[in-house]
Amino acid sequence: MSEGDPVPSERDLALRFEVARETVRQALRELLVEGRIRRQGRGTVVSRPKMVQPLSLRSYTEGAISHGRVPGRLVVNWEDVPADADVADALGLTLGAAVMHLERVLLADGERIGLESTFLPLARFRDLYDTYDPTTSLYAAVRAAGVEMGKATERIETVLASPREAALLECTTALPLLLLHRRSVDGKGEPIERVRSLYRGDRIAFEAQLSR
Structure with a gap:
């Protein structure tokens, strides 16, 4: 078929x-x-085959395009919030410090495949409010601001969606989701982002290249 x-x-x-x-x-x-x-x-x-994303510092946009898919994003929230303990620790900030929070639904050919919640140090990236279109690649905007990604630590788990997350991803709360936590720094080790991403397990998979 x-x-x-x-x-x-x-x-x-x-x-x-x-x-x-x-x-x-x-x-x-x-x-x-x-x-x-x-x-x-x-x-x-x-259904069409799952989109396979590499575990790398490449942006979601680059990964989707490489598979012949049209990337897109729906903005859910874009605002300043106080950093909780986890975000403050990841970004090297004091508890309650102001951070930029960008939450978006990730699309591939119009289908909802992920929900991405990104936290950035406000003092470092405040200008994005004036220069950045949040429906486009955040990594491209960060590079345009003169900041290059150096390395990242990523953890993957499986979870079930909350009712809110299920509604945003147009799935049921019984569908297994892939939960990714990422902390990225620049070449000098300065924190760039803390990201929590949820992906529909029926529409996307991840792969990594390993060597000795």
């Missing part, structure tokens, strides 16, 4: 393969979680 083809009904599949309806239902649930099929209206269709 090709991308976009309708998936036969549970009844038809059960008759075709001579198995119980519950067996078919479980198989379809597994295919849904794997991203092989997706809901569309009242039916189910074959």
Whole structure:
């Protein structure tokens, strides 16, 4: 079957393969979680392959374009907030110091695949409010401001979405999500960002190149 083809009904599949309806239902649930099929209206269709992103300092925009996908972003929040203990520690700030918080839904060909929450030191990046379009690549704007990414530490976990996150990602709270925490610094070791990203496990995967 090709991308976009309708998936036969549970009844038809059960008759075709001579198995119980519950067996078919479980198989379809597994295919849904794997991203092989997706809901569309009242039916189910074959999904396109997952977008595979490298674990690197390359931006989301660059990764999406390299896979022939059209990147996009929907801005949820862009405001100054006081740094909590985790953000303050990551950015080398005092507790409660003002930081820039940018929260966006990440799109690929118009589909919602991720929810990204980025914290930046306000004193260092205040000018972004005047120069940056938050629907475009943040890393490109940071480079344009004369700041180059040096290295980053990233941790990956699996979680379930909260009701708010599920609504923003247009999924159910039962869908497994990939949670990424990233802390990036420049070449001198000065903190640039603290990022919390949620990705739909049925639409994206990550890979890393390893060597001895």
